[in-house]
Each structure stands twice: as structure tokens, then as C-alpha cells.
Amino acid sequence: MLAQATVNGILLGGLYGLATVGFSMVWGVMGVINLAHTSFITLGAYVTYVLFTQFGVDPLLAMPVAMLAMFVLGYGIQLLILNRIIRTSLLLSLVVTFGIDLVLTDATVIAFTSDVRSVNASYASTSVAVFGTLVPLVRLIAAGLSLAIGIAFFVFLRRASLGQAILATALDREISNLMGINPQKVFALTAGAGAALAGAAGSLSSMLFPVSPTMGVSFLGAVFVITVLGGIGSVEGCIVAGFLYGLVQAWAAYWLGTNFQEIVAFAMFLGVLVVRPQGLFGRAFFGEHA
Amino acid sequence: MSEAAIVQQAPKAATVRPLVWIAVGIGLVVLCAAPIGINAYWLRVLTTVLMYVIVTQGLNVIVGITGYHAFGNGVFFGIGAYACGAAMVAGMPFAAGLVLSVVVSAACAFMLGWPILRLKGHYFAIATVALNLAAIQIIIQIGGITGGAQGLALPLSEWDPKPLYIALYYLMLAGAVASTAVVAILLGRPLGFALRAIRDSERAAAVMGINTTKAKVYAWSISAGLTGFAGGVWAYWITFIEPSSAFDPAVGVKAYIMLIIGGMGSILGPVIGAFALEIVSTLVWSGFLHAHQLVLGVLIVVVCLVAPHGIIDAFARLAKSVRRHNGAA
Numbered sequence: 001m002l003a004q005a006t007v008n009g010i011l012l013g014g015l016y017g018l019a020t021v022g023f024s025m026v027w028g029v030m031g032v033i034n035l036a037h038t039s040f041i042t043l044g045a046y047v048t049y050v051l052f053t054q055f056g057v058d059p060l061l062a063m064p065v066a067m068l069a070m071f072v073l074g075y076g077i078q079l080l081i082l083n084r085i086i087r088t089s090l091l092l093s094l095v096v097t098f099g100i101d102l103v104l105t106d107a108t109v110i111a112f113t114s115d116v117r118s119v120n121a122s123y124a125s126t127s128v129a130v131f132g133t134l135v136p137l138v139r140l141i142a143a144g145l146s147l148a149i150g151i152a153f154f155v156f157l158r159r160a161s162l163g164q165a166i167l168a169t170a171l172d173r174e175i176s177n178l179m180g181i182n183p184q185k186v187f188a189l190t191a192g193a194g195a196a197l198a199g200a201a202g203s204l205s206s207m208l209f210p211v212s213p214t215m216g217v218s219f220l221g222a223v224f225v226i227t228v229l230g231g232i233g234s235v236e237g238c239i240v241a242g243f244l245y246g247l248v249q250a251w252a253a254y255w256l257g258t259n260f261q262e263i264v265a266f267a268m269f270l271g272v273l274v275v276r277p278q279g280l281f282g283r284a285f286f287g288e289h290a
Numbered sequence: 291m292s293e294a295a296i297v298q299q300a301p302k303a304a305t306v307r308p309l310v311w312i313a314v315g316i317g318l319v320v321l322c323a324a325p326i327g328i329n330a331y332w333l334r335v336l337t338t339v340l341m342y343v344i345v346t347q348g349l350n351v352i353v354g355i356t357g358y359h360a361f362g363n364g365v366f367f368g369i370g371a372y373a374c375g376a377a378m379v380a381g382m383p384f385a386a387g388l389v390l391s392v393v394v395s396a397a398c399a400f401m402l403g404w405p406i407l408r409l410k411g412h413y414f415a416i417a418t419v420a421l422n423l424a425a426i427q428i429i430i431q432i433g434g435i436t437g438g439a440q441g442l443a444l445p446l447s448e449w450d451p452k453p454l455y456i457a458l459y460y461l462m463l464a465g466a467v468a469s470t471a472v473v474a475i476l477l478g479r480p481l482g483f484a485l486r487a488i489r490d491s492e493r494a495a496a497v498m499g500i501n502t503t504k505a506k507v508y509a510w511s512i513s514a515g516l517t518g519f520a521g522g523v524w525a526y527w528i529t530f531i532e533p534s535s536a537f538d539p540a541v542g543v544k545a546y547i548m549l550i551i552g553g554m555g556s557i558l559g560p561v562i563g564a565f566a567l568e569i570v571s572t573l574v575w576s577g578f579l580h581a582h583q584l585v586l587g588v589l590i591v592v593v594c595l596v597a598p599h600g601i602i603d604a605f606a607r608l609a610k611s612v613r614r615h616n617g618a619a
Binding site: 027031033081084085091092094095096098099100101102103105106107110221224228259260262263266267269270273274277 | 359361405406408409412413415416417419420421423424427428430431543546547550580581582583584586587588589590591594595598
């Protein structure tokens with residue numbers, strides 16, 4: 001049973017990590033705490049749901065579409081609304097993104113009603129043996145793809161020139177501007193990438209969890225804890241912290257009972273904030289000075 | 291933010307101040323007389339507005355004056371509600387419960403403040419959100435006198451509903467006036483100056499000899515006491531509280547938005563913000579039943595884009611530009 005809980009926790013942790021990477025990047029690069037992030041997770045799941053039920057597209061093939069749709073949405077919101085806000089006050093972004101979240105959530109309810117829906121791929125009930133425990137195939141796929149996307153994004157930031165522009169803006173906004181990088185465009189790109197990653201996480205979770213307008217919000221606690229645990233703006237920190245969070249959650253449920261899962265998570269969160277606010281892997285990012 | 295505050299304070303003095311006093315006087319008379327002329331629905335709306343005036347003034351102390359963005363300040367609303375509720379279930383009168391609401395909330399902020407107020411900026415903001423969410427789980431785990439997940443039913447009043455609701459309205463009104471007075475008095479006291487110094491530059495404030503930690507903890511305790519009072523009255527008004535409604539993060543978030551709409555760090559800003567947002571959202575609710583959150587969200591975004599320093603500041607700027615325009619012509 002302990003082995004089963006451990007494996008499940010680690011696999012779920014991979015998905016949590018992916019759900020957090022975009023949020024953490026947006027915070028790290030422009031100091032915006034994007035409360036609408038969980039809406040992107042929900043919408044990513046709904047894009048997958050629509051493609052699956054209406055057009056019979058496999059959820060895994062629907063994922064790139066969901067990512068693209070969320071990229072466009074995130075890019076547009078940043079360009080039209082948030083870039084104007086950042087110039088005035090950073091903490092105002094909390095309120096604005098709260099407003100955007102209200103709009104997106106309500107629009108989802110209006111479009112799809114509050115009914116709970118599900119995406120059942122043909123391989124949904126298949127299980128595979130991992131280290132002597134039986135694991136649902138979809139969980140394994142979700143964790144594996146999460147890790148792969150996270151690593152791909154990490155490599156993108158380090159190797160691609162666009163990625164390096166994002167990192168440079170995060171480290172020093174003024175100097176990167178002098179180097180010919182347009183911060184407005186970098187912000188929009190970061191927001192788009194963050195939303196796309198959230199969309200991917202939503203797409204993968206649609207195979208694991210029931211799809212409803214509130215499914216994204218259920219990630220909110222995990223997203224905050226993992227961001228702080230991994231260090232704000234750190235992709236590698238996010239991925240490691242995601243696994244760690246999944247593991248701690250699973251063990252807390254195993255030894256203390258499911259009621260204590262959230263208390264342990266918040267205790268961990270407050271503990272890290274007070275003792276090591278820069279997180280496990282945190283470095284000097286713009287978000288820290290704001 | 292600080293630039294706006296300076297702009298606001300400079301030209302006021304002689305001409306505007308009497309007008310403000312007259313407006314405040316008229317507003318108070320209208321609010322005192324209101325229960326005579328309005329129906330139960332609008333009495334309820336106005337009581338909610340006044341409740342938010344108290345919560346927003348509480349938030350004003352820590353956010354507007356001290357510059358610490360306690361996004362999850364709603365936690366003290368819940369603590370106040372539960373302190374009052376538990377005390378009354380244990381047999382104490384409402385007045386004693388209300389005193390406990392204030393004292394327990396302030397004491398919690400005092401104890402939590404020492405570690406948490408060391409955090410700055412966003413870290414402090416999300417730590418308070420975490421506190422707010424953790425409180426829900428803690429109440430559920432404690433159980434016992436708090437009722438746990440099942441919620442807590444407060445003893446019913448012996449009064450008839452109508453006079454009771456009017457009495458609670460006046461209690462909220464008194465709280466709103468008192469909390470506004472607390473902010474006004476605080477701004478003129480040494481502590482108020484110390485807090486504004488911390489807001490503008492904490493390091494400089496420390497260099498000037500201000501014990502910043504102590505000042506911040508005091509500010510948060512005052513903030514929590516005010517918020518807890520609103521929670522205590524709310525609990526008795528609602529008569530049934532549960533963790534998810536008492537510690538609803540939306541309470542703190544809504545107050546934060548009201549503070550932005552009204553203007554941070556000002557005395558009357560929170561009052562204006564609370565009235566504006568709550569009445570608009572009530573009208574939106576009745577006008578767009580199915581899409582009220584959507585409309586509200588759009589309104590929030592538009593207000594933040596158009597008037598990031600609050601309504602008062604936006605009107606002041608507008609009036610200034612009109613005056614300049616007329617002068618030139």
C-alpha cells in the first residue's frame with residue numbers, strides 16, 4: 001500500500017509540476033501573480049473535451065491544439081490588459097487577474113453549464129505494472145508528458161534566443177531593454193507560454209479528473225505551494241517541487257488521513273516562506289524585488 | 291501610489307475640506323434615517339455595504355497606510371465570526387461575543403505578525419492567502435465548539451426579526467463610523483507617521499529609529515481587530531456560519547478591490563469604494579442573473595485600467611485637467 005501511494009503521489013506530482021511552471025514563470029519574469037492561471041487549466045481541459053467528444057480526436061492529439069488556443073488567449077490578455085497594468089502597480093495585477101478569472105470562469109459556465117463531464121480515451125482503463133504496483137496507463141502518460149514538456153520548456157529558455165530574451169528580461173528589465181529586447185513583447189510571449197503550459201496540464205488532467213468549470217481552481221493551492229517551494233521563476237525547481245509536493249501529499253494521506261493533506265501542504269508552504277522564501281532553487285528574479 | 295497621495299493632499303486644504311465635511315454630514319444623516327424609508331431587501335444591501343466599509347477600513351490600515359498587501363485579510367473576518375459564534379454557543383451574551391471577536395482577531399494578528407510580517411511584497415500577500423485557506427482546514431479539524439465541517443448555529447435572538455435587523459444595521463453603521471475614525475486618528479498619531487514611513491521605505495524608516503517590526507505588528511493587530519468586529523456582527527446576523535462561508539477568501543479580495551476603487555491610504559476612500567462596488571454588484575446581480583460574475587469581472591478590469599489610483603484620484607485628475615483647459619481658453 002505504501003508503495004502504491006508513493007508511486008501515485010509521484011505520478012500526480014508530475015502533473016502538478018506542469019500545472020505550475022507557467023504560473024511560476026509569469027510571476028518570475030514580470031512579477032504578476034496570475035490568478036486567472038487556473039482558468040487556463042480549465043479551458044485547456046474543455047478544448048480537449050470538445051475535440052474528443054465532437055470530433056473524436058484522441059486527448060493526446062488534442063493537447064497541442066489546447067496549448068495553441070491557450071497561447072493565443074494568454075498572449076492577447078497580456079498585450080491588451082496586463083501590459084497596461086504592469087506600468088502602474090504590480091499588486092494591481094492581483095485584482096485584475098482576479099477579474100479576468102471571474103470572466104473566464106463565468107464564460108465557461110455559460111458555454112458548458114456546470115455539469116461534470118469526462119474524457120474517456122480507449123486506453124483509460126488499462127493499467128501497467130511499475131515497481132510491483134499497478135498504475136493506470138493514463139497517469140503514467142500524464143506524468144511522463146508533463147516531465148517531457150517541462151524539460152522542453154527548460155531547454156527552450158536556455159537554448160532558443162526567444163527563451164534567452166525571456167530570461168534576460170527576468171534578470172534585469174532595464175539592461176535587457178538596452179540590449180534591444182522589447183519587454184512588452186517578451187511579457188506577452190511569457191504570458192502566452194505560461195497559458196499554453198497550463199493548457200497542456202488541463203488537457204492531461206481531463207483524462208484523469210472530471211471536467212468541470214471549477215476543476216482548475218482545485219489546482220490553486222498546489223500551484224501556490226509548488227511555486228514557492230521550487231523558487232519563483234525556476235522551471236527546474238517547479239518540476240522537482242511538483243514531484244516533492246505529490247509525494248508529501250500522498251504520504252500525508254497515507255499516514256495521517258486525507259483530511260490532513262491540505263494542512264500538511266499549507267504548513268509546508270508557510271514553513272518555506274518563513275525559513276527560505278527564495279524556495280529550494282530560487283535565485284534573484286525580478287519577481288523577488290517587486 | 292505615493293506620488294498620487296502627495297498630489298491628493300497638496301491642493302485640498304482650504305476650499306475642499308468644508309465641502310467634504312458637509313458631504314460626510316449629509317451622508318451620515320441619510321444613513322441614520324435610511325431604515326425608516328427602505329424595504330428589507332435594501333436594508334440587507336446597506337448592512338452588507340457597511341460591513342464592507344469596516345472590512346475595507348481594516349484592510350486600509352495594513353495595505354493603504356503600511357503598504358503590506360494582506361490579500362487574505364478575510365481570515366480575521368472568519369476568526370471574528372467564530373470567536374463570537376463559539377462564545378455565544380457557550381452561553382455568553384452577544385456583546386461579550388463581539389468583544390471577543392475583536393480581541394481574539396487582534397491577538398491572532400499579533401502572534402502571527404511576528405513571523406509573517408518579515409515577508410515582503412508578494413510573499414506577504416500570498417502568505418496571508420495561505421493563512422486564510424489553512425484556517426478553513428484548521429476549523430474543520432478542531433471541531434468541538436466550532437462545529438467543525440458541519441458549521442455552527444448561533445443562538446437565535448429573542449427580538450422580532452425586523453427590529454433585530456434594524457439594530458444590526460445600526461451596529462454595522464456604528465462600526466463603519468468607528469473604523470473610519472480609527473483610520474483618521476491613526477493618520478495623525480506617531481504610529482500613523484511611522485507606518486507611512488514604512489510604506490514609502492522600510493529601510494529608511496528603520497534608520498530614522500522606528501521599530502518597524504513593532505509598528506507593523508500593531509498595524510496588523512488594529513486591522514485584524516476591525517475586521518474581526520465585522521465578522522462578529524456578521525455571524526450574529528447570518529446566525530449560521532461554516533468554515534467555507536466565514537473564511538471565504540472572496541471577503542478579503544472584495545475588500546481589496548474596494549480599497550483600490552476608493553483609493554489606498556485615504557480616510558474616505560474605503561467608504562466610497564465599498565458603496566460603489568457593493569451597490570454596483572447588487573444592481574449587476576439583479577440585472578444579469580446568469581452572467582453577473584462575468585459583468586463584475588469586466589467592471590473590475592475596466593476600473594483598474596481607467597482608474598488605477600482609485601475613483602477620487604481619477605476625478606481629481608479629471609477636474610484638474612478640465613480646470614487647466616478652461617484656464618487656457
